[in-house]
Amino acid sequence: xxxxxxxxxxxxxxxxxxxxxxxxxxxxxxxxxxxxxxxxxxxxxxxxxxxxxxxxxxxxxxxxxxxxxxxxxxxxxxxxxxxxxxxxxxxxxxxxxxxxxxxxxxxxxxxxxxxxxx
Amino acid sequence: xxxxxxxxxxxxxxxxxxxxxxxxxxxxxxxxxxxxxxxxxxxxxxxxxxxxxxxxxxxxxxxxxxxxxxxxxxxxxxxxxxxxxxxxxxxxxxxxxxxxxxxxxxxxxxxxxxxxxx
Numbered sequence: 001x002x003x004x005x006x007x008x009x010x011x012x013x014x015x016x017x018x019x020x021x022x023x024x025x026x027x028x029x030x031x032x033x034x035x036x037x038x039x040x041x042x043x044x045x046x047x048x049x050x051x052x053x054x055x056x057x058x059x060x061x062x063x064x065x066x067x068x069x070x071x072x073x074x075x076x077x078x079x080x081x082x083x084x085x086x087x088x089x090x091x092x093x094x095x096x097x098x099x100x101x102x103x104x105x106x107x108x109x110x111x112x113x114x115x116x117x118x
Numbered sequence: 119x120x121x122x123x124x125x126x127x128x129x130x131x132x133x134x135x136x137x138x139x140x141x142x143x144x145x146x147x148x149x150x151x152x153x154x155x156x157x158x159x160x161x162x163x164x165x166x167x168x169x170x171x172x173x174x175x176x177x178x179x180x181x182x183x184x185x186x187x188x189x190x191x192x193x194x195x196x197x198x199x200x201x202x203x204x205x206x207x208x209x210x211x212x213x214x215x216x217x218x219x220x221x222x223x224x225x226x227x228x229x230x231x232x233x234x235x236x
Contacts, residue, residue: 038181039181044180047176047179047180048180051172054169055169055190058165058166058169059190060192062162062166062192063156063157063195064190064193064194064195064196064197065192065193065194065195065214066193067190067191067192068191069189069190069191070189071188071189072173072176072180072182072185072187072188073185073186074178074180074182074183074186075183075184075186076181076182076183077180077181077182078182079177079180079182096183100222101219104218
């Protein structure tokens with residue numbers, strides 16, 4: 001179920017590196033790899049869960065409210081994160097040249113269905 | 119000089135809370151407040167510089183390369199960050215309902231001119 005939804009996200013955007021459904025504790029629930037040459041999506045997700053914890057704390061302290069979405073664009077990869085609830089998030093890794101807007105749209109569309117099945 | 123460029127960013131988008139040019143060490147260089155009712159943009163920027171340090175480390179470890187841009191969308195505020203160089207970044211705080219795409223565009227447009235004057 002999760003695999004199918006993640007797969008829709010990954011195939012929805014050219015060159016997508018992969019998508020992963022993660023627990024906030026750093027444990028991956030399910031993942032779909034789009035470009036296996038781009039490294040270990042599971043290791044990436046663990047790293048993300050650590051940063052996301054910091055970001056979530058900071059968002060509240062900033063007065064921004066609960067963090068709902070995070071984008072980190074690096075020189076060679078863009079990472080999009082959508083928080084599903086207190087315990088789970090979904091992340092999408094894209095090549096630097098991919099459309100951030102399209103990626104955000106795909107995660108936004110998948111989020112309610114992922115949440116329903118958690 | 120910086121104030122004028124930050125002001126162009128803030129006035130370019132309806133309801134913008136403020137923009138700040140920051141040192142990576144947490145010291146603000148210049149700032150423009152768009153909506154003073156939305157809290158202390160300087161305190162916000164200091165908090166951001168801490169998170170950004172973590173994000174930059176993580177981006178490299180993720181294999182994403184040097185972090186260039188970060189977006190944190192919270193329930194009540196969106197924060198956009200654009201890294202200018204190793205030592206400086208510019209941040210824009212927007213209300214939750216503002217267009218992320220427009221904000222990114224305004225920062226992207228201002229970045230080369232801010233960088234030139236650093």
